[in-house]
Amino acid sequence: xxxxMDDITTDDALYDQSNQSGLYIPEASxxxxxxxxxxxxxxxxxxxxxxxxxxxxxxxxxxxxNDKGLISTEELEHLNNCTQCHTCETICPSQMAFGxxxxxxxxxxxxxxxxxLGTHFLAPLGYKLIEHKNLFLMVTVLLAGYQKSGLGTLxxxxxxxxxxxxxxxxALLPEVNLQTLSDHYYPTSQAFRGTVALFxxxxxxxxxxxxxxxxxxxxxxxxxxxxxxxxxxxxxALHQHQGxxxxxxxxxxxxxxxxxxxxxxxxxYTASACGLMLKEYDKKDSLAINKFNVPLLDITEFLCMHWPxxxxxxxxALSGKSVAVHxxxxxxxxxxxxxxxxxxxxxxxxxxxxxxxxxxxxNQLCCGSGGVHCLTHPEIAEPLRVIKLDHFKKSQAxxxxxxxxxxxxxxxxxxxxxxxxxxxxxxxxxxx
Numbered sequence: 001x002x003x004x005m006d007d008i009t010t011d012d013a014l015y016d017q018s019n020q021s022g023l024y025i026p027e028a029s030x031x032x033x034x035x036x037x038x039x040x041x042x043x044x045x046x047x048x049x050x051x052x053x054x055x056x057x058x059x060x061x062x063x064x065x066n067d068k069g070l071i072s073t074e075e076l077e078h079l080n081n082c083t084q085c086h087t088c089e090t091i092c093p094s095q096m097a098f099g100x101x102x103x104x105x106x107x108x109x110x111x112x113x114x115x116x117l118g119t120h121f122l123a124p125l126g127y128k129l130i131e132h133k134n135l136f137l138m139v140t141v142l143l144a145g146y147q148k149s150g151l152g153t154l155x156x157x158x159x160x161x162x163x164x165x166x167x168x169x170x171a172l173l174p175e176v177n178l179q180t181l182s183d184h185y186y187p188t189s190q191a192f193r194g195t196v197a198l199f200x201x202x203x204x205x206x207x208x209x210x211x212x213x214x215x216x217x218x219x220x221x222x223x224x225x226x227x228x229x230x231x232x233x234x235x236x237a238l239h240q241h242q243g244x245x246x247x248x249x250x251x252x253x254x255x256x257x258x259x260x261x262x263x264x265x266x267x268x269y270t271a272s273a274c275g276l277m278l279k280e281y282d283k284k285d286s287l288a289i290n291k292f293n294v295p296l297l298d299i300t301e302f303l304c305m306h307w308p309x310x311x312x313x314x315x316x317a318l319s320g321k322s323v324a325v326h327x328x329x330x331x332x333x334x335x336x337x338x339x340x341x342x343x344x345x346x347x348x349x350x351x352x353x354x355x356x357x358x359x360x361x362x363n364q365l366c367c368g369s370g371g372v373h374c375l376t377h378p379e380i381a382e383p384l385r386v387i388k389l390d391h392f393k394k395s396q397a398x399x400x401x402x403x404x405x406x407x408x409x410x411x412x413x414x415x416x417x418x419x420x421x422x423x424x425x426x427x428x429x430x431x432x
Contacts, residue, residue: 023097023104025062030094031055040087042366042384051078054088054098061098064105079105081380083373084241085329085366106243126372130202130234131247137180140206144176168378171413177209183230186216193223193306194265199255201274201405202234208405211270214428215299219268221431222306231258237277238371245286252281256289266295268302270422272331272404273371298331299424300344300403307351313430319354323426324397326388326411327363328404329370345403345423352430360400361391369410385414392419399426 031037037054038044044053051074060075062068071079082102089098129136146152152170161167181200196219204212216226232255236248255278259267269275275298282291297305327342349357368374368384388411392400400420402408412420 023101024094025058025065025096025101031058034093036091036093037088040091040364042083042085042087042368043081043380045365046380046383051075052081054082054092057082058096058098058101061101061105064108065101076109081377083329083366083368083370083377083380083384085370086333087329087364087366090333103240103243103245106241107245108243110243123372127239127242127244127247130238131251133202133233136202137206140176141178143173144178147173147176168375172374172409174207174409174412177206179209181205181209181212181216181228184228186220186226186228188220188223188225190221190223192225195225195227195263196266196268196302197227197229197259197262197264199232199235199259199267199269199274199278200228201269201271204271204405208270208408208422211405211422211425214422214425215268215270217428218303218424218431221311222303222308224306227262227264229258229262233258235274235277237273240277240280241371249284249286252284253287253289256281256287256292260289260293264294266297266302267292268297268299270299270403270424271406272298272328273406276330276334298344298403300348303424303427304344304347312432313352313427314432315353315355315430317430318352318426320356321354321399322356322358322395322397323349323399323401324358324360324392324395325349325363325423326360326367326392326400326402326407326420328402328407329366330404332363342403345401348427349401349423352426356397358395358397360388360395362387367407367410369404369406371406374406374410381410382414385410389414401426 032055035053035055041052041054046052050056057079060071060079063071063075084099084102086099089096092098129139155161156167156170161170181198198212198215198219200212212228216228219226234251235255236251239245239251240248267278269278275296278292278296281287284290325342325345327345331342331345346357346359349355365387366384367388368381370377370381374381374385398419400411401423402411402420403422408420408422412418
């Protein structure tokens, strides 16, 4: 089986023009004989059902993409249960591009009105909000008022949030920060080494500003001036994964045009899921201009590349402390070895003398966040979160570090104390 693999020398997915996707889809018999993918699949881990395995889902994807018959309600349900963690892609001997096939199938279902954007009546509104920053800002003002009023405490004692299916979203909501970073210029006071632009995405500016502020502080300390362009928008990942490729392409084109007008040396992102989507821009044939003019780098990678020998950290503040590292699927499960960035998280944290850095056990298993998956499929997301937090508890670590905002919000909602933190926040706290 798979004898042809001896001749493969590329990290790229295999292509096959015999099907409508243009991507290789393994034969069912090969998948059944192999079965390597089920070992890392989060839904198979939970349910131990063949229908919840990647090799079963690929048969459904094949039917949708290549018009091989109608799919049943049960097949669609099992397909939508997928967290899109891409772990199966890293294991599959045939280099199946599961993520791309999944997106193509979702787009085809959406165009045929077989599928909907979400199971919640507010889903279409949610997508519109992240497409338009001004509308999103208006909603964040309302959310901030909701938090400060104490109304949430009252509503959580009633069944109203549960009836409206808003209880899960409300539990995920962090403290809203109405301050804006956009269109700000943050010059370094150190010896000038260059200028970088910070990508904030659609929600980080108001839901994870602590990480953005920490990134600016550390970049300034290393001698880099930071720009935060106001015109930037959502990376498009949520739309792409829900089959709305045209809107995703529009968001991509917009971001490329915004950042390519800046006199900068690099674009820095703090959320690994956004970074993965931004890197996908140059693979989109549908874009007239599909590349950024400068390198696109994860904040941890950039800091490790430019870390100065003389930078002093207040190591004593974390001496004897321990941090467990949760590796997001969007950082761990990428197709090319050269794009695997999770090792930079460890390298950055290990610069703190006396800090014990350890990987969270079962890092290959998805935490269940999966973009909006934790909202649409709590029956899958919550048991996966329990597994992760149980590992964290057993590790006896003081902090749980992760580089993706979705994972952070999801994991923090299961902890009594906010112990989930971006690595750059820990570093920033040690810089005078």
